[in-house]
Amino acid sequence: MASIELPHIAAAARPRAPGLFARLARHLAKNPSALIGVSIYLVFVLVAALAGSIAPYDPIEILFTEDGQLAASLPPSAAHLLGTTNLGRDVFSQLVLGARPSLFVGLTAAVAVATIGSAVGLVAGYLGGWVDRALMRLADLVLGLPFLPFVIVLVALIGPSLQNIVLTVAILLWPNAARVIRSQVLTLSQRQFIEAARVTGAGEWRIMLVHIAPNIVPLAFLYGSIAVGWAILTQASLSFLGFGATDTISWGTMLQDAYASQALDREQFSWFVPPGICLVLVVLAGFLISRGYEELLFPKLGEG
Amino acid sequence: MAYFGRRFLHMLIVLWAIATILFLLFRLMPTDPSIAHLDPTFTEEQRQLVRAQFGLDRPLFEQYLIYMKNLAEGEFGLSFRQRQPVMGLVLAVLPNTLLLTSSALIVAYLFGALLGASLAWRRGSLFEKISVPLVLATRAAPEFWLGMIVLAIFAFGLNWFPSGGANVAGARYASEWERIFSLDYLRHLVLPVLTLAIYLQGLPALLMRSNMLEIMREEFVTMARMKGLSERRIMLRHAARNALLPLVTAFALGFGQSVGGNVVIENVFSWPGLGRLLVDAVANSDYPLAQGAFLVIAFVLVVMNFIADLMYGLLDPRVVHGEH
Numbered sequence: 001m002a003s004i005e006l007p008h009i010a011a012a013a014r015p016r017a018p019g020l021f022a023r024l025a026r027h028l029a030k031n032p033s034a035l036i037g038v039s040i041y042l043v044f045v046l047v048a049a050l051a052g053s054i055a056p057y058d059p060i061e062i063l064f065t066e067d068g069q070l071a072a073s074l075p076p077s078a079a080h081l082l083g084t085t086n087l088g089r090d091v092f093s094q095l096v097l098g099a100r101p102s103l104f105v106g107l108t109a110a111v112a113v114a115t116i117g118s119a120v121g122l123v124a125g126y127l128g129g130w131v132d133r134a135l136m137r138l139a140d141l142v143l144g145l146p147f148l149p150f151v152i153v154l155v156a157l158i159g160p161s162l163q164n165i166v167l168t169v170a171i172l173l174w175p176n177a178a179r180v181i182r183s184q185v186l187t188l189s190q191r192q193f194i195e196a197a198r199v200t201g202a203g204e205w206r207i208m209l210v211h212i213a214p215n216i217v218p219l220a221f222l223y224g225s226i227a228v229g230w231a232i233l234t235q236a237s238l239s240f241l242g243f244g245a246t247d248t249i250s251w252g253t254m255l256q257d258a259y260a261s262q263a264l265d266r267e268q269f270s271w272f273v274p275p276g277i278c279l280v281l282v283v284l285a286g287f288l289i290s291r292g293y294e295e296l297l298f299p300k301l302g303e304g
Numbered sequence: 305m306a307y308f309g310r311r312f313l314h315m316l317i318v319l320w321a322i323a324t325i326l327f328l329l330f331r332l333m334p335t336d337p338s339i340a341h342l343d344p345t346f347t348e349e350q351r352q353l354v355r356a357q358f359g360l361d362r363p364l365f366e367q368y369l370i371y372m373k374n375l376a377e378g379e380f381g382l383s384f385r386q387r388q389p390v391m392g393l394v395l396a397v398l399p400n401t402l403l404l405t406s407s408a409l410i411v412a413y414l415f416g417a418l419l420g421a422s423l424a425w426r427r428g429s430l431f432e433k434i435s436v437p438l439v440l441a442t443r444a445a446p447e448f449w450l451g452m453i454v455l456a457i458f459a460f461g462l463n464w465f466p467s468g469g470a471n472v473a474g475a476r477y478a479s480e481w482e483r484i485f486s487l488d489y490l491r492h493l494v495l496p497v498l499t500l501a502i503y504l505q506g507l508p509a510l511l512m513r514s515n516m517l518e519i520m521r522e523e524f525v526t527m528a529r530m531k532g533l534s535e536r537r538i539m540l541r542h543a544a545r546n547a548l549l550p551l552v553t554a555f556a557l558g559f560g561q562s563v564g565g566n567v568v569i570e571n572v573f574s575w576p577g578l579g580r581l582l583v584d585a586v587a588n589s590d591y592p593l594a595q596g597a598f599l600v601i602a603f604v605l606v607v608m609n610f611i612a613d614l615m616y617g618l619l620d621p622r623v624v625h626g627e628h
Binding site: 140146149150152233237240241252259269272276286288 | 318322325326437440441443444445446448450453456565567568571594597601605606609
């Protein structure tokens with residue numbers, strides 16, 4: 001009877017699911033670089049969440065000194081940890097609040113890439129035939145587009161909001177995830193527990209969603225984590241080129257502001273070095289996590 | 305030969321598809337591409353005249369056919385702003401971009417291959433433990449920010465190099481060759497090349513390292529060891545040589561990607577190249593120019609991917625015979 005057999009098969013379909021988090025924790029302890037990556041993320045998430053109370057000033061408020069002068073281009077001091085911009089804005093406050101758009105773009109793009117990649121990979125791998133061929137040709141085509149120029153053109157046409165930047169990044173990055181997930185689905189379809197499910201009379205959709213989908217979650221997570229860094233760098237580059245959202249302060253807009261205001265000429269390192277370091281740290285954290293996670297998924301690659 | 309033909313056909317299809325996507329993007333957008341450049345004081349009649357000039361009053365499919373025919377003939381239309389043929393504007397800056405990209409890639413791959421080889425050679429050492437995260441950090445750094453640091457130090461701080469452009473303003477040269485090989489041009493080239501090379505070296509370095517580590521596990525290396533060859537000789541003659549091959553294809557792929565990725569570097573250093581042209585055109589809603597610059601960037605990318613495919617086939621004959 002199907003009703004009796006099903007719990008068995010469900011258990012077989014997700015043989016590693018309960019152990020995964022335990023393995024993850026153990027792996028993290030053994031893998032210092034992944035641990036560093038996770039810690040960096042936690043710090044930035046905390047900063048972004050508490051940004052309102054950490055930042056001493058309103059980031060776009062024009063500040064004046066006690067004697068009524070514009071507080072422009074001040075060097076770092078106790079009152080202004082990283083000095084002020086040429087228009088008298090507090091750099092440190094901008095830096096703290098700049099964590100928000102970066103994390104928003106990075107994390108939503110990760111979710112979007114993982115979702116689209118899984119959906120396309122599942123459908124292409126499981127259905128096969130012309131659906132598979134059409135989707136994979138589409139993936140080839142998207143991978144053949146020049147990344148940043150395409151993002152620039154598309155964002156200029158649909159409007160420079162953070163959501164649109166996430167959308168364009170997702171449009172360009174799903175194929176990598178979809179290809180790998182598709183081949184994983186092809187391998188899984190040959191496995192015995194799928195055969196068993198079919199014998200018990202499970203429908204195609206049920207097999208796809210209940211038996212195969214849970215097994216591609218780790219891969220989707222891996223490609224999502226890779227997308228974090230790409231999305232954050234893309235958003236920063238777009239802001240720098242002047243195509244970013246103009247109403248939000250991000251590390252990219254800070255750098256653009258510093259560049260356009262001759263901060264380089266005036267050697268205001270405290271203005272344009274910290275946003276760059278924050279970008280490096282967040283993107284590097286993404287690299288470290290995805291590398292560590294890759295070793296967890298494919299232990300052989302980690303040797304050497 | 306059949307392999308070559310198949311890849312070539314594939315390349316043409318990709319080019320056609322990219323051109324079509326771009327056509328649809330620009331035409332199906334809610335805003336009329338001709339409005340932006342039109343003076344608000346234009347009368348409705350003048351507006352129609354301009355639209356007719358650019359062929360924007362015809363049915364979409366007819367516009368598409370004209371567009372494809374023009375592209376096939378290398379005709380990219382007139383720039384809205386400069387009123388000059390787009391092709392001429394694009395070709396004028398193309399050498400700057402190609403030169404920047406190839407110089408940076410050569411520096412990056414020479415340095416990266418050496419670094420990667422020495423990382424593999426000293427695996428497990430402190431040098432390797434520090435270098436690998438450092439290399440990853442250079443891949444994580446935004447290119448434009450690296451460029452800003454380089455500018456602040458070498459152009460503004462030390463005053464060693466100019467801060468932007470490709471030639472001193474107003475300089476005249478007898479020919480394009482003379483301009484490119486002038487000392488002035490090379491001085492302007494140094495900082496953008498340095499910045500781009502810092503960003504690009506990470507990939508060959510990491511690739512070389514993992515290739516070497518993989519090869520050193522193979523039998524012929526064990527064989528060489530058993531023959532009593534010195535570790536140095538094994539490394540250089542056997543491991544490094546074979547590990548270099550995949551870098552050749554990575555170089556070709558990197559070239560294509562970098563021509564598009566240069567957009568940011570060219571803007572930091574005001575380098576008059578394709579990327580800067582694209583950004584200026586998009587910022588000014590000069591659609592024909594933006595379209596032309598984008599298509600040429602895409603063309604370089606697709607052609608380099610094709611060349612990489614061919615080289616991959618040449619270096620590894622199994623690819624040619626196995627694929628169907």
